[in-house]
Amino acid sequence: MKWRSVSTMRYDFETVIRRENAGSGKWDEIKRTLGCFPKDVIPFSVADMEFDMVPEVREGLKAFLDRSVMGYAAMTEEYRQTVVSWEARRHGWQIQPEWIRDTPGVINAFFTAVKAFTKPGEGVMLMTPVYYPMYAAATRHDRVLVDNPLVQEGDTYRIDFEDFAQKAAEPNTKLLILCSPHNPSGRVWTREELERIGRICIDNHVLVVSDEIHCDLLMPGYKHIPFGSISEEFAMNSIICTAPSKTFNLAGLQTSNTIIANEELRQRFYVEQQKDDGNPKCNILGLEGCRLAYAYGDAWLDECLQVIDTNRKVITDYLAREFPQVRVTRLEGTYLLWIDFRGLGIECHELARILKEEAHIFLDEGFIFGEAGEGFERWNLAAPTSYIQAALSRLECLKKHLSGMKREML
Template sequence: MSYDFKTRVSRKNKGSSKWELMYEWNPNVSEGVVPLSVADMEFKTIPEVVNGLKKYLDETVLGYTKATDVFLDTVVSWCDRRYGYKIEKEWIVNTPGVVTAFFGAVNTFSEPGDGIVIFRPVYYPFSMAIERNNRKVINCPLIETNGYYTIDYDKFDQLTKDLKVKILLFSSPHNPVGRVWTREELEKLAKIAIKNDIIIVSDEIHCDLILPGYKHTVFATVSKEIEDRLIICFAPSKTFNLAGLGLSNIIIKNKKLRDKYIDKMTTLRGLSINTFGFKACEIVYNEGEKWLSELLEVIDTNQKIAKEYFEKNFPKIKSPLIEGTYLQWLDFRALGLSNAELEKFLHIDAEFFTDEGYVFGSEGSGYERINLAAPTEVVVESLERLGKALKNIYK
């Protein structure tokens, strides 16, 4: 491995959302504990970004910034090289994050009171985007079979026949269950969306984080027809741990939809981008692929370690391997604890900091989402600390 995925970086008192949350959950947490919740990484920043931004800072003026042609060409090339997805520069709309982008899409493409479909358990800001825009959450829960999740197409069809249902907010790959949707699955969804006149906001922020044996299909590559009703959300922020720089690339081929979106986002002031965001994206899309492939090896190692740890020591806790993202979905239901009891046990007794499954919808009750993007030593330590506490309650 040529990059450093081992050094621990303390983020204590550095304003990290994840670490601050840990101190809120347990103010007396032991020194050295690293939280495994919020989806950013506990690795040193990719050196190409550190060096590239230093150089950029030496040369630039920190004024208002627009996307340059070089930046746009870099995004076009990344989509083609990695996914065989051919886009034009004009299709790219930059927003300061994917959450901003889908809040804006809900606002642009539906009216107050309209229904927006989500597949719970799912990234919880989806519900926030719907509710805070005064739209209606239409839940079409995923079907779970022995820890494997699939889409309920019949229910999706039935729900979207309603003319007041306008949008599907879709997570691909799916956070938190770690599915990488296949082309066949996307084709089935597309067919229903076209038939029932639904726009799809396809949040593909995790698309570069695909584990061995799986392949991401950009939704737009399924058919020209579906491409015309898609808002696709890409970003370098999950892939290269750049969330603090706030930059995402939203691809909208359909000019009518794109003009409407830009118009609304201009009103919402949702199009201003940090100059470092553009530059960092350019750097990682040009120079980051080796770092990314090594990162994926670490994530894969960590998920296998977690799976084997539970199988060997606490087999009633299920920790199936994921196909994509760096978030593993652990099933603690066998402990028979309420959400509040499980939370207290993990945060206080075990000092094991994950995201509670119920925040992704009631379907997630009894589950925990663990963030695997940390040095392997940290993951092992966390599991062992959890194991010590579990021995007292595991039957």
């Protein structure tokens, strides 16, 4: 099996910085399950990358430490302009610097939005299966979860707009958390889809909180459209959550940018932040890391996307050849491949056990994304291709189980 050699690239996408006993829950699961850290095994679960750090960010942070004091920090004008430039350069959206509220993570942002703009007992709509903290954003705060299930069609998903419109029209539905691009399905919503979502929400007084953390991670031929860029009316009825964390593997720096064009919404959001956090600030290294990534990270990201697309092809081709019963969802955005194993006939918890204990492949089980995810696995593609191939070779153990199941049926 061939793929584009990373040796022709400027950056290193082959080295893995191993995180055994380093406080990484993602890595520690390997030892909890296997009792050791096998040399050729890395996790493909939690959505951070198994690539070396972006050199420009690493060197920039070193220089920053040499000249800075680690005191309290706030966004500088240079920081704001760098975020503005990134949105314009990568997505064609011209935002204003004052629209930006810094938050210590996108999860913090949509949790804050739910508390700021809904009351206990009111409805928060999700398109499911979806990123699991979004369920918690509703249920932990005594809001009502309004489920708009996505419809699986072939190798992709579509929105059930009839159901969406009906549920948005219910007086109790006050807020939509839109996952764009969608995790775990990998959909990049089209302009037409976003316009229909936005129109229905405006007509029914439903606020849109759009989690766009994966917006920079696009497969060839797909374009992310920021929800707030579609029209001024949409911008005034939305809160857009962005971050460098997925794009540049900076989640540990706890920094994100919540873009709120509507001044009244922006003020209400900030008031809620103060209620919840008391002193809602990002850390000084997070702000500088974001600035460095957005200022100097374009070339690294472009190469990273090539590796992710290669890994997508490697897995898809292997499964089509060796396990035709397994359906791979078409990946449009994110680095997370959503794979339907239901055709194997193996119960979802038993499948998870086989993958971890026998194949030594650590993925995110689909059932954590809701009932509609049962029988699926989510494979994080942000890893060296050599490790992807090594993991695929270990899937051979599944054939033994399938043979045993066939014998039992005879």
